[in-house]
Amino acid sequence: xxxxxxxxxxxxxVQPRVSQPRRLLGNLSAMETVCATSIPAETEDEFxxxxxxxxxxxxxxxxxxxxxxxxxxxxxxxxxxxxxxxVALCNFLENNWKEFDLKDKNVLELGAxxxxxxxxxxxxxxxxxxxxxxxxxxxxxxxxMRNTRNRSKHQPQVKELAWNVDxxxxxxxxxxxxxxxxxxxxxxxxDYLDELLVTFDYFCQRGCVILWxxxxxFKSDYEFLEKFKLMFDTFVLVEDTNSEIIxxxxxxxxxxxx
Numbered sequence: 001x002x003x004x005x006x007x008x009x010x011x012x013x014v015q016p017r018v019s020q021p022r023r024l025l026g027n028l029s030a031m032e033t034v035c036a037t038s039i040p041a042e043t044e045d046e047f048x049x050x051x052x053x054x055x056x057x058x059x060x061x062x063x064x065x066x067x068x069x070x071x072x073x074x075x076x077x078x079x080x081x082x083x084x085x086x087v088a089l090c091n092f093l094e095n096n097w098k099e100f101d102l103k104d105k106n107v108l109e110l111g112a113x114x115x116x117x118x119x120x121x122x123x124x125x126x127x128x129x130x131x132x133x134x135x136x137x138x139x140x141x142x143x144x145m146r147n148t149r150n151r152s153k154h155q156p157q158v159k160e161l162a163w164n165v166d167x168x169x170x171x172x173x174x175x176x177x178x179x180x181x182x183x184x185x186x187x188x189x190x191d192y193l194d195e196l197l198v199t200f201d202y203f204c205q206r207g208c209v210i211l212w213x214x215x216x217x218f219k220s221d222y223e224f225l226e227k228f229k230l231m232f233d234t235f236v237l238v239e240d241t242n243s244e245i246i247x248x249x250x251x252x253x254x255x256x257x258x
Contacts, residue, residue, distance in 0.1 A: 067123055069147050071114050072139060080136050082114055085185035088245045089213035090120045092238060100211065102126035104153075105179040108203055110161070110196070111186035112136075115143040121182060122152040129178075131161035164195035167202050177205055184213045193224045200250070201231055210250035215243065 074080035093100065103125035109118045112130035121128050122144070132140055141158040148156055161170070181203055186196060204210055210232065216222060225248075228234065232250035239246050 067147075067151065069116070069119055071116055071119075071143050071147075073114060074139055080114060080139055082116055083185035084215050084243060085213040085245055086113065086116045088238065088240075088243075088247060089117050089182065089184045089211065092211075092213070092247055093117075093120055093124060096237075097124060100180070100209075102180065106177065107180045107182060108176075108178040109182040110163070110199060110203075111183060112140055112158075113184075115140045115147075117182050117184050118144060118156055119147045121180075122148040122154065122156050125153045126180070127154045128156040129159055130156055131159050133162060134160050161199075162195075163192055163199040164202075167199065171203070173205065176203075178203055178208055181208060181210045182212075183210070185215060186212075187214050187221050187224050189218045189220055193220060193227075197224070197227055197231065200228070204232065204250065204252050206252060208252070211237075211247065212250060213238075213245065213247045215245045217244070 071082060073082060093102065102121050105126050107118075107121050107126040107128045109121070109128065109130045112118050112132045113136060115130055118128045118130035118140075128144075130140055130144060137158060137160055144156045144158060159170070181200065183200075187193060200210060212228075214221065216225075225246075228248070228250065231253070233253050235249040237247040237249050
């Protein structure tokens, strides 16, 4: 089997119904994935049972201990497939866990999609809140529960979040503070980039770090990047010219509001 050939610290994404793996981003890491499309998430009844069952606490490893990660994709929505930025960010988090230690940190993922990045953050020991639109929540929650139950130190949360919509009501500053905001391939050709920027600004309070991975595809991607730089102090962590993927660290500018 494929999993028997991998070193212990590999993260392997396995979809049992497909036999051939495809490499998503081989130049950054040897992470491989086997994915299937148009596979429905588990039923709501099954989810309710899993969600209600108490998840025992387990020790979190400092490195991913050779976990197999099963991700179900869907063709129903852009957010329901694995994008290259998500794989790149997972590789980065695994390979740089000493510098960006997620253990026992509060982590928010924006536009979580299939939940791959949130799964890896959970396996690295974080308290994770994975967010996305209502149309992706079912598959997102299914993937998270399938891959973290009885394997992660903290049980992840899944919440619906539309960028810059009722943020004060649904995520009041008095109740939430995140150490890290994760986002992968959330910037592409759509009409909600200004709302995304406002959402980044809302959640990135003092002491918070944004880790944003994206494949730069369109002119609008670069325009967003320039706006992002105006709002946050930015540091390029990864810039791969072959894949056109960047990973940016962002923190609140010292002259901005707390």
